[in-house]
Amino acid sequence: MFITFEGIEGSGKSTAARILAEYMQERGMDLLLTKEPGGCPLGRGLRHTLLDARAHAVCSRAELFLFLADRAQHVAEVIRPALESGQCVLCDRYVDSTLAYQGYGRGLDTEFLRRLNETATGGLSPDLTLLLDVPVPCGIMRAGQRNKEAGTTVSEGRFDSESRAFHERVQKGYRVLAQEEPERFAVIDASQPVEDVSLQCLSAVEKILRLRGEDL
Numbered sequence: 001m002f003i004t005f006e007g008i009e010g011s012g013k014s015t016a017a018r019i020l021a022e023y024m025q026e027r028g029m030d031l032l033l034t035k036e037p038g039g040c041p042l043g044r045g046l047r048h049t050l051l052d053a054r055a056h057a058v059c060s061r062a063e064l065f066l067f068l069a070d071r072a073q074h075v076a077e078v079i080r081p082a083l084e085s086g087q088c089v090l091c092d093r094y095v096d097s098t099l100a101y102q103g104y105g106r107g108l109d110t111e112f113l114r115r116l117n118e119t120a121t122g123g124l125s126p127d128l129t130l131l132l133d134v135p136v137p138c139g140i141m142r143a144g145q146r147n148k149e150a151g152t153t154v155s156e157g158r159f160d161s162e163s164r165a166f167h168e169r170v171q172k173g174y175r176v177l178a179q180e181e182p183e184r185f186a187v188i189d190a191s192q193p194v195e196d197v198s199l200q201c202l203s204a205v206e207k208i209l210r211l212r213g214e215d216l
């Protein structure tokens with residue numbers, strides 16, 4: 001089973017993914033927790049280029065192809081082999097991040113992006129996508145807090161320093177994507193405390209497992 005986590009900055013998806021992974025592992029599930037960008041050695045180099053806003057001025061199209069290169073290698077080297085060996089894969093960001101950020105956020109054509117995603121992944125689509133939905137001001141505040149605790153300033157990440165309007169477009173995009181594919185997406189109210197968010201994620205996973213005739 002392939003599960004992805006999506007959401008704006010500060011939505012808490014990385015924490016939710018970690019908690020869910022721990023829970024599923026305790027239940028004896030063989031799983032891999034990974035992320036984009038940076039889930040494989042090539043991607044870790046690309047991640048540095050992509051996310052360090054001071055490193056390079058990268059135009060939207062170059063940025064897009066760096067994310068896609070990361071994804072193509074990550075799928076080939078990490079995700080597909082894990083799924084083929086029977087592991088459950090939890091991935092923090094995947095194809096919907098490109099649609100939300102480069103499509104709705106940067107204004108690139110979403111149909112074109114879908115085709116590129118298809119090429120990069122060889123058509124590998126998640127079984128379940130957990131969208132951690134949080135109001136933009138709350139996400140920005142949490143991301144700022146996280147950066148402060150990590151000793152960086154809010155403006156150091158390429159996307160953290162984008163305008164509020166950019167994040168509003170990304171969030172709206174995610175909601176449209178979830179409406180377009182309600183059977184794949186579960187929308188999680190991520191403004192709740194972390195325990196509640198994790199429980200909502202867990203019940204979405206249990207639901208899909210039941211549908212597949214499996215159990216946790």
Ligand code: TYD
Binds near residue numbers: 036051067095
């Ligand atoms: P990261 O530090 O992993 O942030 P987060 O904890 O919010 O996931 O940075 C990933 C950033 O890259 C995030 O701002 C979203 C952006 N991104 C894209 O714009 N397009 C993509 O396809 C992916 C995978 C990420």
